[in-house]
Amino acid sequence: MMSATSARAVVIGGSMAGLLAARVLTETHEQVVIIDRDVLPVTATHRCAVPQARHSHWLLASGLSTLESFFPGLSAELTAAGATPADPHHDGSWVFDGYQAKRARSDLAWLMMSRTLVESRVRGRVTALPGVRLLPGHEVLGLLGAAGKSAVGGVRVVRRGRSRPVLDVRADLVVDASGRGSRVPLWLRELGYPPPRENRVRLTIAYATRHYRRDRHHPPGTLTTGAYATPVRTRGAALSVQENDRWVLTLVGILGDEPPLDADGFTAFGVSLGDPAIRQIVTGAEPLDVPLRARFPECSRRRYERLRRLPEGLVVIGDAMCSSNPALAHGMSVAAMQAQVLRDSLLKGPDRLSRRYFRKAARVLTVPWIATLMSDVRCHEAGRRRPPVLWLTDLGRTVLSRAMERDTVVTEACLRVAHLVTGPWLLFSPSVVLRVLLAQVPSRRPRSRSGHATGASELGGVPLPRRSRSPAAKEAP
Numbered sequence: 001m002m003s004a005t006s007a008r009a010v011v012i013g014g015s016m017a018g019l020l021a022a023r024v025l026t027e028t029h030e031q032v033v034i035i036d037r038d039v040l041p042v043t044a045t046h047r048c049a050v051p052q053a054r055h056s057h058w059l060l061a062s063g064l065s066t067l068e069s070f071f072p073g074l075s076a077e078l079t080a081a082g083a084t085p086a087d088p089h090h091d092g093s094w095v096f097d098g099y100q101a102k103r104a105r106s107d108l109a110w111l112m113m114s115r116t117l118v119e120s121r122v123r124g125r126v127t128a129l130p131g132v133r134l135l136p137g138h139e140v141l142g143l144l145g146a147a148g149k150s151a152v153g154g155v156r157v158v159r160r161g162r163s164r165p166v167l168d169v170r171a172d173l174v175v176d177a178s179g180r181g182s183r184v185p186l187w188l189r190e191l192g193y194p195p196p197r198e199n200r201v202r203l204t205i206a207y208a209t210r211h212y213r214r215d216r217h218h219p220p221g222t223l224t225t226g227a228y229a230t231p232v233r234t235r236g237a238a239l240s241v242q243e244n245d246r247w248v249l250t251l252v253g254i255l256g257d258e259p260p261l262d263a264d265g266f267t268a269f270g271v272s273l274g275d276p277a278i279r280q281i282v283t284g285a286e287p288l289d290v291p292l293r294a295r296f297p298e299c300s301r302r303r304y305e306r307l308r309r310l311p312e313g314l315v316v317i318g319d320a321m322c323s324s325n326p327a328l329a330h331g332m333s334v335a336a337m338q339a340q341v342l343r344d345s346l347l348k349g350p351d352r353l354s355r356r357y358f359r360k361a362a363r364v365l366t367v368p369w370i371a372t373l374m375s376d377v378r379c380h381e382a383g384r385r386r387p388p389v390l391w392l393t394d395l396g397r398t399v400l401s402r403a404m405e406r407d408t409v410v411t412e413a414c415l416r417v418a419h420l421v422t423g424p425w426l427l428f429s430p431s432v433v434l435r436v437l438l439a440q441v442p443s444r445r446p447r448s449r450s451g452h453a454t455g456a457s458e459l460g461g462v463p464l465p466r467r468s469r470s471p472a473a474k475e476a477p
Helices: 016-025 061-070 074-080 115-127 184-190 263-272 276-284 331-347 353-364 366-373 388-406 408-418 424-428 430-438
Strands: 008-012 031-036 084-086 092-096 110-112 132-136 138-145 152-159 166-170 173-176 198-213 224-227 235-242 246-254 292-302 314-316
Touching: 008 016, 008 152, 016 031, 016 061, 016 115, 016 173, 016 331, 031 138, 061 074, 061 110, 061 331, 074 084, 074 110, 074 115, 092 388, 110 235, 115 132, 138 166, 138 184, 152 173, 224 276, 235 263, 235 276, 246 263, 246 276, 263 276, 314 353, 331 353, 353 366, 366 424, 388 408, 388 430, 408 424, 408 430, 424 430
Parallel strands: 008 031, 008 173, 031 132, 092 224, 173 314
Antiparallel strands: 084 110, 138 152, 152 166, 198 246, 198 292, 224 235, 235 246
């Protein structure tokens, strides 16, 4: 086990990934320094470095259980602060490829709340730990080498907005949690190491978010709703309850089908999805703010686990290692699971720590990255030929979606994979495969003009929008 008597660790970035890494490091290091460019708030307020916090965020079941193991009693604390406990299978309404998944009770547990609430409570827990020191308003300029070793020996920092004085912060371990804009690849090159190969996936996803006043009577029996955008149905949404009696609604569009920011256009886009709960909110609930938009052009994954030459004393976590499709809500939960990997790696000692960590942390990314690859829009754009693999992937997704509409066991299996509770192998178990095949048998229910059973591709009597064959044509709400 690594000694905590003479060690200092530095964490670059004070968001969720950095805070969770710092929590783990307090078990093995005497001092943990968290460096962030912002002045970190004490209360649950938004900050410039995390603009995505204003949009919908979900802490998945796997992430919640990991956080509870790091901070016993955190779930109760968040619930007391206004978070809403929910069963995603029973309390959620999910639409995949136009098919509405069948609801039932399950043992999956999660909390619905804002990103700012969970991050502020985690920050309060971490900063209260002995040995944790915050260095806000500072920017990291580069990595320091360790004298006589093939290792990182700390970081060089400067107060934000100034060029002097430069401060060298020595450390036995540096954890980069600086997000998608991480400069570690550049810093590795400066130290004479090759940067990691980077995989990129084009998304061209845009989303807009608005908050509404929540009345307990609407929508009855539903705490969250998700309609997923695909290249065939270019519009999606995420609706869920938040603290302070609010709904947060994030409308999603891909392939240029962007949600409008004017009030009437935002409402029409929400109504066009055909979901009764979303329609009730956008047409009947009191809006609390104006819509706010964000664009996400691409995802990236830095393959640190494949580097042949890698300095010791360096770890990368969260979006700095892999930024997946934001619509999948994997971010906070993946960071929590990677923090658990860091803890396990630290407990096995400092020898080859970085390499052992990167190999195990890469396994955590299996489901998020596969799902992100399935979101790649390049082969769906005009003039591009879709490869057989993508065609088979789309077929498999549609087959699963059709089965989720009719079978609660299949729905729960898919939700367990989506919540990173289990690996994708569950979907290939004999019992699930059999149920998926049986669900493909045509139903005797009345069918709509589109060929699906009424209520599958039409929710509340409104057809779900499909992408036109012409890239210039856009379907009106």
